[in-house]
Amino acid sequence: MAENIFSKHSRINEIFKDERALYSEFLPEKLPHREKEIDGLAFCFKPLLSGKKPLNAVVVGTPGTGKTVSSKFVLSQLEELSGRAKSLYINCFEFNSRNSVLFLIANFVGAALPRRGLAADEIYSRMLDYMKNCNFVPVIILDEADQLLAKDGEKLLYDLLRLESEKIYFGLILISNDFMLTSNLDARIKSSLRAESIVFEKYSPKQLKDILRERTELAFFDNVLDKNVIDVAAAHSAKLGGDARIGIESLLKAGRIAEKENTNKVSLSHLKKAFSLMDSAVIKKTFPFLSKQEKNLIKLISSFDGVYSGELFEKYSKIQNHLELRQFRAVISKLELMNLISAPLINVKPKGKSKFISLKVPKESLENFIKEKT
Numbered sequence: 001m002a003e004n005i006f007s008k009h010s011r012i013n014e015i016f017k018d019e020r021a022l023y024s025e026f027l028p029e030k031l032p033h034r035e036k037e038i039d040g041l042a043f044c045f046k047p048l049l050s051g052k053k054p055l056n057a058v059v060v061g062t063p064g065t066g067k068t069v070s071s072k073f074v075l076s077q078l079e080e081l082s083g084r085a086k087s088l089y090i091n092c093f094e095f096n097s098r099n100s101v102l103f104l105i106a107n108f109v110g111a112a113l114p115r116r117g118l119a120a121d122e123i124y125s126r127m128l129d130y131m132k133n134c135n136f137v138p139v140i141i142l143d144e145a146d147q148l149l150a151k152d153g154e155k156l157l158y159d160l161l162r163l164e165s166e167k168i169y170f171g172l173i174l175i176s177n178d179f180m181l182t183s184n185l186d187a188r189i190k191s192s193l194r195a196e197s198i199v200f201e202k203y204s205p206k207q208l209k210d211i212l213r214e215r216t217e218l219a220f221f222d223n224v225l226d227k228n229v230i231d232v233a234a235a236h237s238a239k240l241g242g243d244a245r246i247g248i249e250s251l252l253k254a255g256r257i258a259e260k261e262n263t264n265k266v267s268l269s270h271l272k273k274a275f276s277l278m279d280s281a282v283i284k285k286t287f288p289f290l291s292k293q294e295k296n297l298i299k300l301i302s303s304f305d306g307v308y309s310g311e312l313f314e315k316y317s318k319i320q321n322h323l324e325l326r327q328f329r330a331v332i333s334k335l336e337l338m339n340l341i342s343a344p345l346i347n348v349k350p351k352g353k354s355k356f357i358s359l360k361v362p363k364e365s366l367e368n369f370i371k372e373k374t
Contacts, residue, residue, distance in 0.1 A: 014221060015259045015266060021218035022252035024245065027072055032214060033207045034066045040198045041074040045171055048078065048085045048137055054171040056193055060179050061200030062344050063336055064243025067175050070200070071141055078139075085171070087139045092148040093337060098156040101148065102127060109134045124159050131168050139171035144337060146178040150330035154186055161192040177333045179345050179353070184326055202242030202344060208234035212247050220255065226267045229254070233271060240360055241342035250274045279361050283369050286338040293320055294331055298359075301341055302366060306358040308348065332357065 020026055031038060037059075044055040059067045075087040088108045095101050099120045106113050106127035113126060131138070140160075142148060148156065163170060174181065174195070182190055182197075203211065212230050229251070237247035251266075253274035258266045290298065296319055301307065309332065317323050332355065335341045343355045359366065 015224050015255050015264075016219060017221045019219055019252060019255065021215050022248050022255075024249070027069060027076060028214070028218075030214075031066060031070055031073055032210050033203065034070050034200070037066070037198055037200055038070050038074055040196065041071060041173075042077075044196050045074065045078055045085065045139065048139075048169075048171070049082050051084065053169050054085075054137070054139070056172040056195040057174070058182055058193075058195045058197045059173060059175045059200065060181060060197070061177070062202050062241050062243070062342075063177055063339070064237070064241070064245040065200040065202055066244065067200050068141075068143055071143075071173050071175060075139055075141070084137055085139050086136045087141060089141045089143065091143045092146075092153075093144040093334070096147045096151055098152045098159070099123065101142070101156055102159065105138065105140060106130065109138055120159075128163070128166065128168075131163065131170070132166065137169050137171065139173070141173045141175065143175045144177075144333070145174040146176045146181055146330055146333045149181070149185075150326060154189060157185070157189050157193065161189065164192070177336050177343070178329055179355075180329065203238070203244055204242070205234055205238040208237050208242065208244055208247055211244050212237075212251065215248055216251060219251070220266070224258075224264065224266055226265050229266055229268060229271055232268060236275060241344050243339075243342075246278070246339070250278060253277060279365050282339050282361055283366055286340060287366070287369060294335065296320065297331060298335065298340060298366070299370075301335075301357055302359050302363050304358070306356055309343070309355040309357055312357055 021028075041057055041059070044057045048054050057071075059071060061067050072087075072089065075085070078085050079087065088105065090101055090104055092101070095104060102120055102123040103113060103115070106123050109127060109130045111126045111130040113123060118126075145153065160170065160172065172193075172195075179199070182193070182195070185193070209230060212234050216225060216230060233247040233250050236250065237243050240246055250271060251274075254266050254270040257270045257273050261270075287295065287298070297316055300316055300319065301312065304312075313323075313325065313328050316328065332341070332343055336343045339360055341357055342360045343357045345353050346356050348354045
C-alpha cells in the first residue's frame with residue numbers, strides 16, 4: 001500500500017513551538033515599549049468601571065506601531081475586569097460605509113437585522129431601540145477610520161455622537177495612519193467627539209529587536225534561530241518605517257521555509273527568501289486591485305527616492321483632475337496600509353511636520369510586475 005502523503009510531513013524537524021504567536025491577530029500578554037500609550041487608553045475607559053461615561057480616543061501612528069493590538073489589549077483587560085463593557089472591532093478598510101458599520105453595531109447590541117433591504121436611518125432606529133435596553137456599554141473600535149471618513153464617515157460619527165442626547169453611553173476608538181485624521185471634521189462633530197489623542201511613534205531598531213525576541217521565544221523552540229536572524233529582521237522592519245508586523249511576518253515565513261526544507265535551523269538565507277516572497281506577494285496581492293488613479297500615484301511615487309506629501313500632492317494634482325486633499329490623504333493611507341509605501345510624519349523646518357513618502361517594495365520588482373501585465 002502506498003504511503004500516505006502526510007506521513008512524510010510528520011517526520012520534519014520541529015521548528016515552531018507555537019507559530020500562532022507570529023499571527024497578525026495574536027494578542028500578547030504584554031506589549032513592550034507601549035506602556036505610555038496603553039496607560040493613555042486605559043485612562044479613557046477607566047470611568048466605565050464605576051458606571052461613568054468614558055472618553056473617546058483617536059489613535060494615530062504609522063503602520064506596525066502597535067495601535068490596533070494595544071487598543072484590543074486594553075479593551076480585553078477591561079472586559080476581563082468588568083462586565084460593564086464589551087468591545088466591537090470594525091476594520092473600515094472592509095466596512096467603509098455608514099450602512100455597513102451601523103449594521104455591525106446594531107447586530108452587536110442585539111438587533112438581528114437582515115443584511116440587505118434596510119436604509120441607514122432604519123438601521124440606526126433599530127440600533128437605538130436595542131441600545132436603550134443594552135446591559136453593557138459598547139466600545140467600538142473603528143480601525144483604518146480614514147477609509148470611512150473619506151466617504152460618509154462624518155455622517156456616521158454624527159449618528160453615534162447624537163446617542164448622547166438619548167443618555168446612551170458608548171466608547172469610541174478611531175485608529176488611523178493619518179495624523180491629520182480629525183483636522184477636517186465638521187467643528188460640531190469635533191466638539192462632540194471630545195477625544196483624547198494618543199500618538200504611537202514608530203519603533204526604534206532596538207525596540208523592534210525586543211518585540212521580535214519576545215515573539216520568537218513564544219513561537220520557536222530554543223536555539224532554532226541562527227545568530228543575527230532577529231537583528232536582521234528588526235533592521236529590515238526599521239528600514240521600512242519601523243513596522244513591527246513586517247519583522248513578525250518575515251520570521252513566520254522564514255520558519256515555514258526552514259520547515260519545508262526540513263532543516264533544524266532558521267538561517268539568514270531563509271529570512272532573505274522570506275523578504276523576497278513578501279515583497280512579491282504584496283505587489284501581486286494589491287496592485288491589480290488598485291484603481292487607475294491609485295496605480296498612477298504609485299508610479300509617481302516610484303519616480304522619487306522619497307518625496308514630501310506637499311510636493312507629491314502638487315505633482316499628482318497635475319495628473320489627476322479635481323483632486324481634493326482629503327481624497328489624496330485617504331489614498332496615501334490606503335497605500336500605506338497595503339504596505340506599498342512608507343509615509344512617516346517628520347519635522348520639516350521651518351514648515352513643521354510633513355509625511356515623507358517612499359516606495360516600500362523594491363522598485364525593480366514593481367516595474368517588472370507592471371511590464372508583465374502590459
